[in-house]
Amino acid sequence: NAGVTQTPKFRVLKTGQSMTLLCAQDMNHEYMYWYRQDPGMGLRLIHYSVGEGTTAKGEVPDGYNVSRLKKQNFLLGLESAAPSQTSVYFCASSYSGGTGTYEQYFGPGTRLTVT
Amino acid sequence: AQKITQTQPGMFVQEKEAVTLDCTYDTSDPSYGLFWYKQPSSGEMIFLIYQGSYDQQNATEGRYSLNFQKARKSANLVISASQLGDSAMYFCAMREGLWVTGNQFYFGTGTSLTVIP
Numbered sequence: 691n692a693g694v695t696q697t698p699k700f701r702v703l704k705t706g707q708s709m710t711l712l713c714a715q716d717m718n719h720e721y722m723y724w725y726r727q728d729p730g731m732g733l734r735l736i737h738y739s740v741g742e743g744t745t746a747k748g749e750v751p752d753g754y755n756v757s758r759l760k761k762q763n764f765l766l767g768l769e770s771a772a773p774s775q776t777s778v779y780f781c782a783s784s785y786s787g788g789t790g791t792y793e794q795y796f797g798p799g800t801r802l803t804v805t
Numbered sequence: 806a807q808k809i810t811q812t813q814p815g816m817f818v819q820e821k822e823a824v825t826l827d828c829t830y831d832t833s834d835p836s837y838g839l840f841w842y843k844q845p846s847s848g849e850m851i852f853l854i855y856q857g858s859y860d861q862q863n864a865t866e867g868r869y870s871l872n873f874q875k876a877r878k879s880a881n882l883v884i885s886a887s888q889l890g891d892s893a894m895y896f897c898a899m900r901e902g903l904w905v906t907g908n909q910f911y912f913g914t915g916t917s918l919t920v921i922p
Contacts, residue, residue: 723910730814732896733912748909780850782910792900793840794910796850 713781808911828897
């Protein structure tokens with residue numbers, strides 16, 4: 691049981707380049723999330739998904755796109771990277787609604803630098 | 806308005822002492838959950854404790870307890886008998902509408918805790 695994995699762990703991009711971050715979970719969670727973490731700002735939600743084939747915008751969605759073609763995978767795309775997108779990106783997953791804790795399980799993070 | 810406010814950017818505590826990390830939240834939804842996460846210097850996010858808005862008692866998990874004051878909208882984390890390994894960043898988070906599909910988590914900006922030997 692690997693939990694939540696993220697690929698890659700580190701990446702350096704030049705301004706204008708594109709890339710895709712892959713998140714995979716093996717816990718059969720319905721919900722998946724992408725966050726970015728910047729110093730002094732905590733975690734901010736970029737996009738999230740409540741199930742296969744559905745996605746929604748979070749707090750800071752501009753410049754990012756996502757897809758959830760399979761339940762276990764959630765992809766985050768940067769079409770034209772900008773220096774402002776330099777950040778640590780975390781993927782998370784959780785169970786869906788109902789009673790219970792349903793805390794988020796986080797991946798190890800991807801450190802992205804855009805020069 | 807901020808959904809989650811953590812007003813202590815940094816805290817220091819002596820080893821073996823207790824420490825309280827503050828968290829206030831803002832929601833008009835009667836159904837919500839409050840979470841605390843720990844982020845050590847290695848970067849991973851570790852879930853610590855959860856409190857549901859309808860829970861009658863304060864949550865406890867080992868040395869962690871959550872001081873839930875619903876009327877004041879506060880959910881402070883209490884760490885008892887601090888250990889050096891408790892030095893980390895701590896985040897408070899909230900999920901609104903526990904039985905509604907598709908609600909977001911909101912995180913605070915975090916409190917950096919340093920345990921002094």
